[in-house]
Amino acid sequence: MKKIIAFAGSNSKNSINKQLATYASGLVIDAEVDILDLNDFKLPLFGVDLEKQLGGQPENAHKFLNRIKESDGIVLSLAEHNGAYATVFKNLLDWMSRIESKTFFGKPMLLMATSTGGRGGKSVLSIAQNRFPYHNANIVDVFSLPLFNDNFSSGKISNEELNEELKSKVKAFQEAL
Numbered sequence: 547m548k549k550i551i552a553f554a555g556s557n558s559k560n561s562i563n564k565q566l567a568t569y570a571s572g573l574v575i576d577a578e579v580d581i582l583d584l585n586d587f588k589l590p591l592f593g594v595d596l597e598k599q600l601g602g603q604p605e606n607a608h609k610f611l612n613r614i615k616e617s618d619g620i621v622l623s624l625a626e627h628n629g630a631y632a633t634v635f636k637n638l639l640d641w642m643s644r645i646e647s648k649t650f651f652g653k654p655m656l657l658m659a660t661s662t663g664g665r666g667g668k669s670v671l672s673i674a675q676n677r678f679p680y681h682n683a684n685i686v687d688v689f690s691l692p693l694f695n696d697n698f699s700s701g702k703i704s705n706e707e708l709n710e711e712l713k714s715k716v717k718a719f720q721e722a723l
């Protein structure tokens with residue numbers, strides 16, 4: 547059985563992106579899903595001086611990178627802060643990239659974002675779509691869920707049209723595994 551990891555680019559306890567990643571990964575048929583939480587991989591703020599002082603990268607950056615390496619696919623939903631990655635995600639990416647610049651190992655990825663606003667995290671999605679290929683990401687499809695509070699309830703997407711769009715993207719992701 548294929549093993550996929552799902553996580554949010556967020557450290558909020560009630561992360562709406564974690565809720566979306568959990569829902570989307572649950573739609574993948576015949577796969578073992580591991581929902582990861584960045585709070586379980588705490589890292590100091592990246593800096594070259596700290597890296598030198600530590601003589602390398604913290605254990606949690608190695609651990610997270612290994613989780614990606616050992617997976618068959620990635621479901622990732624990015625929180626958008628001021629039009630870009632939430633700090634916790636950028637920090638993780640920076641640390642991991644110092645260990646291995648090809649951080650995504652060519653694993654099929656379903657890349658998503660949601661926000662409480664009407665643009666549904668489209669700015670951070672665009673940043674990630676442009677940047678992740680340099681880290682050997684294999685982005686199978688991209689999905690944005692706008693107005694989370696209007697379009698998501700009881701653990702799933704309540705807007706039928708958006709739900710169908712996500713389902714077809716999950717299918718493409720599954721076929722790429």
Ligand SMILES: Cc1cc2nc3c(=O)[nH]c(=O)nc-3n(C[C@H](O)[C@H](O)[C@H](O)COP(=O)(O)O)c2cc1C
Binds near residue numbers: 554562629665
């Ligand atoms: C510092 C900060 C900046 C934000 N900037 C944006 C933004 O640029 N675009 C947006 O759509 N939402 C923005 N938001 C609202 C987030 O989309 C909202 O907090 C969302 O819940 C974050 O995702 P999460 O719950 O998965 O952490 C911002 C929130 C914070 C706290």
